[in-house]
Amino acid sequence: MATTVKDPAVTAPPPPVKHGLAFLTSRLRQIGIFVALIVIVALFQVLTGGALLMPDNVSNIIVQNSYILLLAIGMVMIIVAGHIDLSVGSVAAFVGAMSGIMIQDWGFTWWVAFIASLVIGGIVGAWQGFWVAYVGIPAFIVTLAGMLVFRGLTQIVLENQRITGFPEEYRQLGGGFLFPGLFPPETNLLDWTTVVLGVVAVVLLVASQLRGRATRARLKLEDEPAAWFFTKLAFIAAIILGLTYLLAGSRSGTPIVLVVLGILIVAYSLVMSNSVFGRHIYARGGNLQAAQLSGVNTKRIDFMLFVNMGVLAALAGLIFTGRLNSAGPGAGNLFELDAIAAAFIGGAAVTGGVGTVIGAITGGLIMGVLNNGMSLLGVGIDVQQFIKGMVLLLAVGFDVFNKRRASNALK
Amino acid sequence: MAENILRMRRITKTFPGVKALQDVNLDVARGEVHAICGENGAGKSTLMKVLSGVYPHGTYDGDIELEGSVVEFKDIRDSERDGIVIIHQELALSPFLSVAENIFLGNEREKRGFINWNETNVEAAKLLRRVGLDLNPVVRAGDIGVGKQQLVEIAKALSKNVKLLILDEPTAALNDEDSAHLLGLVKGLRDEGITCIIISHKLNEIRAIADSVTILRDGRTIETLSLHDGSVTEERIIKGMVGRDMESRYPDRTPVIGEEVLRVEDWTVHHPQEGSRVVVDSANLSVRAGEVVGIAGLMGAGRTELAMSIFGRSYGSRITGTLYKNGTPITARSVGEAIRHGIAYATEDRKRYGLNLIDDIKRNVSGAALGKLAKRGWVDSGREAVVAGEYRRSMNIKAPTVTAITGKLSGGNQQKVVLSKWMFSDPDVLILDEPTRGIDVGAKYEIYTIINRLAAEGKAVIVISSELPELLGICDRIYTLAEGRITAEVPIGQATPELLMQYMTKEKD
Incomplete structure (x- = not known):
């Protein structure tokens, strides 16, 4: 017996590179969501007779949805950890209201008010994180309470009035554009700032993707066929350039909020995939006990996630308030549901442990394009709600179906 | 012993990569207390899960004969209908329901979908008295001790007109007094004609109450011993449980032991x-x-x-x-x-x-x-x-x-x-x-x-x-x-x- 156990590693096969269809089916969920977005865009482009992808409308879609996308970043992180946050809409409203009070009643300069608002968001997050992480109340309950508490506080501090007339600089964040007058009008066939930004983004993307692939190849971890990799890369580059072209041709160029959003998407994607913190979030959501028994301080993770969500909700509140030039008692209503829907449409798992920032952003864009396209078509809010609800249900249903098929294939 | 209430013939159960049971035979006479012994992983619990329909017919090989006829259980309800009730090691009471509700869970005293609470509580009290428990049936199951919970489980089994009661490690979590009470109860049930199968590691308990013992090892039946004449010692049972060949299943090693x-x-x-x-x-x-x-x-x-x-x-x-x-x-x-x-x-x-x-x-x-x-x-x-x-x-x-x-x-x-x-x-x-x-x-x-x-x-x-x-x-x-x-x-x-x-x-x- 002792001598008959051979070392099977000698005969182990090399890493299999899946080809064509097999690879695509293995990535069905990730690919499916992008395909769904493109199909929806194409559909409404046709239905609206080209109005959807008019430069100014594209700019509008981005600005309109920026705060939902921002919230979706924090939300998907919370969902990956196995929690939920129902309070973000109220928190955004509360911070918006506080910023108005700081500026108008207390005479703060806009940037001091900004920083103070983000700090308030962090404190709100710490408050909720404390109850979730250290007291052990389910996040659903804590944030349901938070939703009521911070909505109430918003109304109290505003005394049920809206604050308007925010300073110009404040409003830039939500409604401003990048260097609008940088180039003289006669050269301004396209907005050159936007063109430069778009090209730089594509170059950075291609460079980082090629480097990543080279590293994976060196470590013999690459299972993506080259043809697929380059098609995908070319496709994404084309989309970014297309978007650049559209924005460069719009009235004012690149919305500032798009730059903020772009930086946050890249930064948080990196945090989720490459930082110890991000990796511990996945470990916590994937198997809480295993994470604890591996020495992960899961309470700290939970706490930090809510602090982070509070700061992002504060930023969303500032953007929203700036865009409308108004902080009202009803602001941000139902934002949380849009953000949660975005995360789930984007492939996050209800049980935790699965989800990506990019997926949540794509999910948020699907909702945003649906909203915008249907509004252009003059579809009523009633029907819009119905359709959005069905999209959420079917997206998650597709997920569940897919998983069951995969686990059946294993048996 | 007059007749066998249960005969399990050549039971084989395979999990992916592991043969949990191989050609296991088990004969249990009517009205006896039959113990099953074996190391952890010997296949005791698996065998009982086969018997009670947790692993339905078709997922194992071999035959189960109950009172002379072959039975093919699809699930636990199926085996309960034939009078086989298993009480698992981890108790399965709902802590927030009353004792009476627990006893009749899934088997409610009802009329056209409405529960008859009086009948539920009165019947529950009767069953509790049968297991020697002086307890108000409306208290929550979570509020009574583990020993009493074990007895409530048995009362629940009695409510289903049990013929063959299977107890998996019933005294593992009990103190001496509760254990003694439980074992006395098992004897009492035997005298009422209920056959018991008891899985236990406690050999002194087995010698005290069981009529016979079947020993499993590595998923096989080793032997069945009769405990009536008292000639079977604990050492004899242990020998059956552990005696197996030990050549070269372990790599050689020369220990170098330090601080x-x-x-x-x-x-x-x-x-x-x-x-x-x-x-x-x-x-x-x-x-x-x-x-x-x-x-x-x-x-x-x-x-x-x-x-x-x-x-x-x-x-x-x-x-x-x-x-x-x-x-x-x-x-x-x-x-x-x-x-x-x-x-x-x-x-x-x-x-x-x-x-x-x-x-x-x-x-x-x-x-x-x-x-x-x-x-x-x-x-x-x-x-x-x-x-x-x-x-x-x-x-x-x-x-x-x-x-x-x-x-x-x-x-x-x-x-x-x-x-x-x-x-x-x-x-x-x-x-x-x-x-x-x-x-x-x-x-x-x-x-x-x-x-x-x-x-x-x-x-x-x-x-x-x-x-x-x-x-x-x-x-x-x-x-x-x-x-x-x-x-x-x-x-x-x-x-x-x-x-x-x-x-x-x-x-x-």
Whole structure:
């Protein structure tokens, strides 16, 4: 017996590179969501007779949805950890209201008010994180309470009035554009700032993707066929350039909020995939006990996630308030549901442990394009709600179906 | 004995990679108390799950004859309809429902969908009196003690007109008084004509109440002994449970034993919820560099609880005692601290506590020491893949790449991932809890080889196992644990299965 156990590693096969269809089916969920977005865009482009992808409308879609996308970043992180946050809409409203009070009643300069608002968001997050992480109340309950508490506080501090007339600089964040007058009008066939930004983004993307692939190849971890990799890369580059072209041709160029959003998407994607913190979030959501028994301080993770969500909700509140030039008692209503829907449409798992920032952003864009396209078509809010609800249900249903098929294939 | 109420013929049950039962025969006479004995993993519970329909007809081979006719149960309800009721080791009462509601759960006293509460409570009270329990049936099940809950389970079984009652380790969680009451009740039920099958590790109990005993070992029937004439001793039963060939299932090793690395002194642990229950009772043990130390104990003896309480107090409450690392006292109040002190614990339940099954090999391997791969909070994924790749080769993890999802690996390979994780945390002491549970013979040999390698590298290794031959095959010294107390410390030269089993079944004085 002792001598008959051979070392099977000698005969182990090399890493299999899946080809064509097999690879695509293995990535069905990730690919499916992008395909769904493109199909929806194409559909409404046709239905609206080209109005959807008019430069100014594209700019509008981005600005309109920026705060939902921002919230979706924090939300998907919370969902990956196995929690939920129902309070973000109220928190955004509360911070918006506080910023108005700081500026108008207390005479703060806009940037001091900004920083103070983000700090308030962090404190709100710490408050909720404390109850979730250290007291052990389910996040659903804590944030349901938070939703009521911070909505109430918003109304109290505003005394049920809206604050308007925010300073110009404040409003830039939500409604401003990048260097609008940088180039003289006669050269301004396209907005050159936007063109430069778009090209730089594509170059950075291609460079980082090629480097990543080279590293994976060196470590013999690459299972993506080259043809697929380059098609995908070319496709994404084309989309970014297309978007650049559209924005460069719009009235004012690149919305500032798009730059903020772009930086946050890249930064948080990196945090989720490459930082110890991000990796511990996945470990916590994937198997809480295993994470604890591996020495992960899961309470700290939970706490930090809510602090982070509070700061992002504060930023969303500032953007929203700036865009409308108004902080009202009803602001941000139902934002949380849009953000949660975005995360789930984007492939996050209800049980935790699965989800990506990019997926949540794509999910948020699907909702945003649906909203915008249907509004252009003059579809009523009633029907819009119905359709959005069905999209959420079917997206998650597709997920569940897919998983069951995969686990059946294993048996 | 007049006739057999139950005959199980050539029962074979296979799980992926493991043959849990092979050609098992069981004959139970009407109106007797029939005990089933065997080591953990011998197949006792599996056999009872086959009998009660938990594993439906078609998922096993062989025949079950009940009262002379072949039965094919599709589920538990099916077997209950024929009068077979199983009471599991983990009680299945709903703590928030009343005792009466629990007794009639799924079998409600109702009329056109409305529950008749008077009948429910009156009938429940009658059943409770039958099991010798003077209890108001409207109290919540969670508010009564474990011993009484056990009796409520039996009352529930009686409400279903039970003919064959199966008790799985009924006294494992009970104190002496409750145990005595329960065993008396089982005798009483036998006199009423109810046949009982009782699974137990407590041999003195078996000798006291059983009419006959069937011994299982490695998924096979070894023998059935009649206990009537009193000639069968506990030693005789133990011999049947452990006697098996032991040639060359374990790799050779020459131990090189150094200084003491970890010592546990006067270690007492209480149950996390029931703070008054002592789970580990002033345990003392030590392990040296390069040494493999075994902890032998039956189910419920407190093995895992002892290990997990040492590992950063991840189990238990009101823990007292001292840990010494290399001779100096240390505190390890959290898992993180324990890991920093060089202690590692590989769990007995790798799926629930050991792995993130939806993530890949490399991220599981790095899971306990991600900091080693990170600079200022950022993980070097490239180095992570290299490290995981090295473990994949050295541990012989059979997977195409380190990006394979751990949930799809076989048990043996999952165990190697868990071991890799802890080896990467670079511990001085490794506590391995049932390291070969649920994995096949070939993979077991590999795990033993890895354990030897760890010891040869100068690590102190503690192995907890239910399989005595395994401990005898790989350890240098073995502690036996019974009811939370360390009952003996046996050098390998003196250890025999019979001796260990005696200490493992040693009752409190």
